[in-house]
Amino acid sequence: MQVKDKIASCKERLIAVRRELHGIPELGFREAKTSAYVADYLEREGLAVVTGVARTGVVGLLDTGRPGPTLLVRADMDALPITEETGLPFASRHPGVMHACGHDGHTAMALVTATVMNALKDRINGAIKFVFQPAEEGPGGAKPMIEAGVMDHPQVDYALGCHIWPTIPEGTIGIRAGVLMAAMFRFDITITGKGGHGAMPHLCVDALETGCQVVGALQRIVSRRMDPLSPSVITVGKFEAGTAFNVIPETAALCGTARTFDKTTWERWPEIIEMVVKGVCNSMGAGYEMSYEQGYPPTVNDPDMADRMKRIAGQVVGDERVVVPEKTLGGEDMAFFLERVPGCFFCLGAGNDAYAGIHNPRFGFNEDILLTGVETYCRAAVDLLGKPSTAAS
Incomplete structure (x- = not known):
């Protein structure tokens, strides 16, 4: 008392x-x-x-x-x-x-x-x-x-x-x-393509379209690369690209987070995410830069x-x-x-x-x-x- x-x-x-x-x-x-x-x-x-x-x-x-x-x-x-x-x-x-x-x-x-x-x-x-x-x-x-x-x-x-x-x-x-x-992880991705006129996509490398494919591919990491009995999530919370309705953007910037209860997965997130980003960008003829913060265990x-x-x-x-x-x-x-x-x-x-x-x-x-x-x-x-x-x- x-x-x-x-x-x-x-x-x-x-x-x-x-x-x-x-x-x-x-x-x-x-x-x-x-x-x-x-x-x-x-x-x-x-x-x-x-x-x-x-x-x-x-x-x-x-x-x-x-x-x-x-x-x-x-x-x-x-x-x-x-x-x-x-x-x-x-x-x-x-x-x-x-x-x-x-x-x-x-x-x-x-x-x-x-x-x-x-x-x-x-x-x-x-x-x-x-x-x-x-x-x-x-x-x-x-x-x-x-x-x-x-x-x-x-x-x-x-x-x-x-x-x-x-x-x-x-x-x-x-x-x-x-x-x-x-455990949490933050990633920032800048995709670089070749800008141009919206009517001439064949002369460009569309950074916005490449970014959209990156977002989709990142979502499939959880559904196809992660143990379904061990919860994980990837969220792209920020996507910036383009300045005008008729211009194919030269750059796109993405920012997001990944979460998992498994420390081994947390430690591997940079390798897994970059492998996906690199593959998509290579297939589209775009370049990329990626940075990440490991966050908290x-x-x-x-x-x-x-x-x-x-x-x-x-x-x-x-x-x-x-x-x-x-x-x-x-x-x-x-x-x-x-x-x-x-x-x-x-x-x-x-x-x-x-x-x-x-x-x-x-x-x-x-x-x-x-x-x-x-x-x-x-x-x-x-x-x-x-x-x-x-x-x-």
Whole structure:
């Protein structure tokens, strides 16, 4: 009850923090105001704070001074290039940018977890490292933070993260052992042909037509090259070609993404896609240039940690409200932390017909769910880091 009572006493603060962050959304690696807010909050709590990690990342260390493991709690800070349409009194004050994926809630939960665990640090050994990461929505802040040494000094033993999840009911917690989210890959293709008059196609190499054939051929990779029992998807989301109705375009530009749960397939995407693009372009007499970003690997929860978190989540919401969420072909760079140490990325149920889903200009959630997230983090910290011995006390 000590944990629950302390969290309940922080409810107004938790909601206020979320709303303050919601009003100042910033895009990836531009989170200057958000980072300053986070750093100031942690410093006022008395944590050791490091700023400027991977440009705009912040790390706060709660060290008990007693030997023990280190738990990493990760929150993402960035927002999306969306114009908010919620009409909320605390809506975005930054035109064209919005917290439409719950990252303001994620950051608020981690900050208030730091407050609660700082007050209850006599109940744990070791340390908690609160990692506030930039650019989850792209191009990715987790990997550069790891490269900057965030997993060291002290060395991290466990990692936890949380995502507000509108696809499971409000009041539930979703935990899936193994693969939860897909590996992602981005490709950009420029096709070069020979432009000319629309009435004389025989004198041209039509980059637009070549591009159309590339799009079709890419779709057939999934239906004819991939194991149908292992879901994958390729989407061309951008196609630009042409300037006039009677001109055969000389260039076409395509941009898209590929997703899979299989890491081996993810690693082979560049080879597979380029082979298809090269074949189509050669058959049409066109040239091409292709670039790609490998993106994020699959998000994989350690089975033992997932089982442990299911038990902890049951203490928070009741065993009957701990659910197994469906896997999603969305990507998450929490994956990089989970590749390094045993960990769990859990889902905080937010399903409510009164709100739109993520990446929507009318996205929202019942702020009471944030208390559930904080309590889950705090109970996990007590469980994973244990209690100090009488001698240490």
